Amino acid sequence: MSFGAWGLTLSMGLLLASTVVSLAEDKPVQPEVIKQEHKGLYPWLPLAADGIHDPTNAVLKELSEPGEVHSMLPFDAAGGNYVRWAEAIEQGYITPRSTFQSYDPNAINYLDLDIIRPNTSIMPRVRFPHKKHTVWLDCANCHEQLFKSRAGATKINMWLILNGEKCGLCHGAVAFPPTECLRCHSYKRPASDYMRDDPTDRDDRTEQ
Amino acid sequence: MIPAFKNFLGFGFVAVLLVTVAVPAQAEYADIIINKRAEANGMRPVIYPHWFHRIRFRCKVCHTEKGFIMRAGSNEITMKDIVEGRFCGMCHNGQIAWTPDNCHRCHSGLPGLQSGVTGADQTRGPGHW
Numbered sequence: 320m321s322f323g324a325w326g327l328t329l330s331m332g333l334l335l336a337s338t339v340v341s342l343a344e345d346k347p348v349q350p351e352v353i354k355q356e357h358k359g360l361y362p363w364l365p366l367a368a369d370g371i372h373d374p375t376n377a378v379l380k381e382l383s384e385p386g387e388v389h390s391m392l393p394f395d396a397a398g399g400n401y402v403r404w405a406e407a408i409e410q411g412y413i414t415p416r417s418t419f420q421s422y423d424p425n426a427i428n429y430l431d432l433d434i435i436r437p438n439t440s441i442m443p444r445v446r447f448p449h450k451k452h453t454v455w456l457d458c459a460n461c462h463e464q465l466f467k468s469r470a471g472a473t474k475i476n477m478w479l480i481l482n483g484e485k486c487g488l489c490h491g492a493v494a495f496p497p498t499e500c501l502r503c504h505s506y507k508r509p510a511s512d513y514m515r516d517d518p519t520d521r522d523d524r525t526e527q
Numbered sequence: 528m529i530p531a532f533k534n535f536l537g538f539g540f541v542a543v544l545l546v547t548v549a550v551p552a553q554a555e556y557a558d559i560i561i562n563k564r565a566e567a568n569g570m571r572p573v574i575y576p577h578w579f580h581r582i583r584f585r586c587k588v589c590h591t592e593k594g595f596i597m598r599a600g601s602n603e604i605t606m607k608d609i610v611e612g613r614f615c616g617m618c619h620n621g622q623i624a625w626t627p628d629n630c631h632r633c634h635s636g637l638p639g640l641q642s643g644v645t646g647a648d649q650t651r652g653p654g655h656w
Contacts (some may be wrong), residue, residue: 363555370553371560371636371645373571378631383579385555399646400556400578415585419592419618427585457587460597488597492644493557493577493586 362401363389397499404494405451429453434470435506444506556646559599563642565634572636593617599643 363386367374385400392412393403407413417426430453436445452461465485466473473485480487480497490497497503555578562572580589589595593614596602602614609616609627618624625632 364553366635368553369555369558371558371574371640373635373637376571376631376635378629379635381629382632382635385576385578388582389578398556402578404581413582415581415583416588417585419584419588419623455581455586457591460587460590492599492646493581 361386395495397495397502399495405454408454427453428458430458436475439504443501443504443508445503446506447503554645558645560636560640560642560645561604562636562640563600563603564605565636566638570630571634571638572640572642573633574636575633 363384364370365384365386366372366379366382372379389400389402393406393410395401395403408415414422416422417424430449432449434447434449436447439445462468465488475485477497479485480490483491486503487497490503495502554574555576557577559575559577560572561575565572590597595614604614606627608614609619612620615633616627619627627633
C-alpha cells in the first residue's frame with residue numbers, strides 16, 4: 320500500500336475517532352438547542368452558542384445579539400461580520416459618534432485621495448481609497464507609524480498583511496478579511512503590462 | 528498505482544486532517560478576548576465586541592482619544608483604570624454607557640480562553656500556520 324493510501328486510511332480513522340469522541344462527550348446540550356432556535360439569523364450565532372461566551376452566565380441575556388443587529392445592515396457574503404460596514408455608514412444605516420461625547424462632523428478629517436500601488440506582480444494594482452478609511456479613522460491612526468505619508472515610502476507585501484501587519488492590522492481582524500483579493504486589487508493593469516517581460520515591474524518585493 | 532492518484536490521496540490526507548484538527552472558532556468577527564488578568568483574579572475573561580461598539584463610535588474615538596493601541600495584547604487595562612475613568616471607563620461611567628459595576632456583562636467569557644482577536648473568518652494565512 321502506498322503512502323497516499325495509508326494517509327487516507329489514517330485520516331479517515333482520525334475523522335471517525337473524533338466523531339465518536341465528540342458523540343461520547345457529555346456536553347451540555349443547551350448551546351445546540353439555542354443554535355437551532357436561531358436558525359433564522361444565520362450566519363450570526365447567538366452569544367450563548369458562539370464558543371467564547373459562557374452560556375451559564377445569567378447576565379448574557381442583557382447583551383445585544385449580533386444577529387439581531389447585523390441582519391438589519393447591508394449584507395456582505397464575503398465574511399467578517401457579514402456586514403458591509405463602509406456602506407452601512409455611507410447609506411445612513413448607522414451614525415457612529417466622531418468623538419466620544421458628540422456627533423460633531425468637524426471632528427472627522429475626511430480625505431478624498433486614492434493611492435495606487437503599482438507593483439503588485441500579476442495582480443491588478445491596489446487602489447487605496449482614503450475616503451472610506453477616514454470615515455472611520457483619524458490620520459494619526461495610520462500615519463506615520465504604520466504608513467509613511469509619502470507615496471511609495473512604505474514597504475507593503477502580502478506576507479506582512481497575512482501576518483497581521485500593515486493593512487493586515489485591521490483587514491483580517493476587524494475590517495473585511497484579506498481573502499477578498501479583488502476589493503483591494505481593484506485597479507486594472509494596462510494590457511501592455513502583461514506583454515512586457517520586465518521582472519522589476521512584477522516583483523512586489525522591490526522598493527515601491 | 529498511478530502517481531497522480533497517489534498525490535490525490537496525499538492531498539486527501541491533508542484536507543481531512545485540516546477538517547479534523549482546524550475547527551474554526553465560531554465567535555463573532557473581531558471579538559476581543561482580554562484575559563491577561565481576569566482569570567488570574569477569579570473573574571471570567573472579558574469579551575469585547577467590536578461590532579457593537581463600531582455601530583456607535585468611529586474607530587478613532589477609542590483608538591486615538593482613549594489611547595487603545597490597535598494591537599491585541601498591547602493595552603494594559605486594569606479595573607482601577609476603568610473605575611478612575613480611563614480606557615473603557617471613559618464611556619462606561621454611567622453617563623455615556625452603563626457603569627463598570629455590571630461585572631458579568633464584560634466578564635462573560637468561557638474559562639480558559641486565550642487573549643487575542645477571534646472570529647470565524649480570521650485569515651488562516653501564513654501568520655497562523
